[in-house]
Amino acid sequence: GEDVEQSLFLSVREGDSSVINCTYTDSSSTYLYWYKQEPGAGLQLLTYIFSNMDMKQDQRLTVLLNKKDKHLSLRIADTQTGDSAIYFCAESIRRSQGNLIFGKGTKLSVKP
């Protein structure tokens, strides 16, 4: 089956690291994505990782993939108030004719 799970809320203090977790069920997923959505706006692609990779780092963002456990995480270093948003995990499955399967999103609140 196709399902992506995320916790709904995360609250951190400015300057701390944030870790947003995601689990997925389809082992045939080829690419996994992290999107950011600010209030009243569309989704912005933050980063992605190919399923044969364990880790990808891009400036303050680190993506970790545990394919055995079907677990994906996004770490944001030195979290800023501008990072407050909803973060969506998504998987790309060849069989599903082009559809990305999204989690319900994790709302990150950053306190000053």
Add this chain to the structure above:
Amino acid sequence: DGGITQSPKYLFRKEGQNVTLSCEQNLNHDAMYWYRQDPGQGLRLIYYSQIVNDFQKGDIAEGYSVSREKKESFPLTVTSAQKNPTAFYLCASSAVPGQGAGTEAFFGQGTRLTVV
């Protein structure tokens, strides 16, 4: 600038009326998608199209219709048959349907539809 444009940003509809949401992209993408977003529900796929003159139902297609007469355009009509149409609607496009990196979906800024 290349991108994907949705209009209008806010839309009000009376019960029983059909309404059409516009989505245009100049990214030369083959695939286009419509999603509905409700609080706490994440994104749910309404319709998608991989090529001009062809489209497929997603998970929640009932009460909606689409057309794909041009590569650049994928309008969504919310019909009176949709029982609970108030939501945030997102359009997206991608180069090749979900086949790999560089084919990730790019999103418009959304249309918030409210039934009054």
